[in-house]
Amino acid sequence: MSLLEELSDAELVERVCQSDLSALGGLFDRHYAQVYRTALAVTQDSAVAEDIAQDCFLKLYRYADSIDTTLPLAPWLYRVTVNLSYTWISRQKKRRVSLETMVDYLMSPMWLSPDQVAERQEVQDQVRRAIQELNFNQQIVVVLHYMSGLSLEEIADILKCPVGTVKSRLYYARENLRHKLNSVNWVHEVAHGFV
Amino acid sequence: MDLYDRELDDVIKLALQQPAVSVQQKQRAWERLERALEMESPPLAAAAEPLNRGWLLARIVRAVGVYLYQLVFEEHRYEQARRDRHTYPYSGFSPAPVRAGLDLMMPFRVTVMHQVL
Structure with a gap:
């Protein structure tokens, strides 16, 4: 195990403050996947997600001295990722929907027939579209809760808002999604298949 | 038929399923x-x-x-400015005949004078 792997996030951040690039590399190695996947879930564009992840670590390098090292680093990274994603989405006059790039990533179990695979992909596309149509606040809560598996308290900490607000956003997001997806009959069948 | 909560959770999780980030x-x-x-x-x-x-x-x-x-x-600069001075006579409403002049010597010196006729 290398020295960098033994150091905590806080210790690495302190080294980054002294322009230690290898310490930044250590943090990058630990947290890149989380940042990239969150950005990808929100933007649905792998190239944009890469740009956002890069900007996130550039900010970490530039503003390392303003990070409170007594707190965990992950919420800070989530917060920056969410803000950068929001900036990107708000700059888009019309959202680009590049679902093809997502479809390529999705795993297709071997035991499903081609028809079932196609049906499953169609459902995934439908749900993703529905998530994309949510407003940003609801969308980000859904991504952080379902994809990153964060608790409502953790999301509230990241978004700097009360837990009740997060709970409310999640409730309305789920109701919106339920409403949108109820019109798609085969969602039920596929959903049962997932259980 | 409404989607049950668990069904909804499952389809959302599946839709947000992300690939692992490769080492490359x-x-x-x-x-x-x-x-x-x-x-x-x-x-x-x-x-x-x-x-x-x-x-x-x-x-x-x-x-x-x-x-x-x-x-x-530097005196020569003052004199040069003085030569190029501009005078703006001003007559105000006053029972006594008063003539006032404003010497504006560029760039900065300003002289104001009153002349009682």
């Missing part, structure tokens, strides 16, 4: 980040260098000082 992808991203850091390093260093700012400030202060010194203490 992470390596490429790191190299790109390093390049970006290298590109932005020189301007940051220049901006943070206090010597250059101090030098520029000293030059500006010196130039302003020389200009003011010449204006105040």
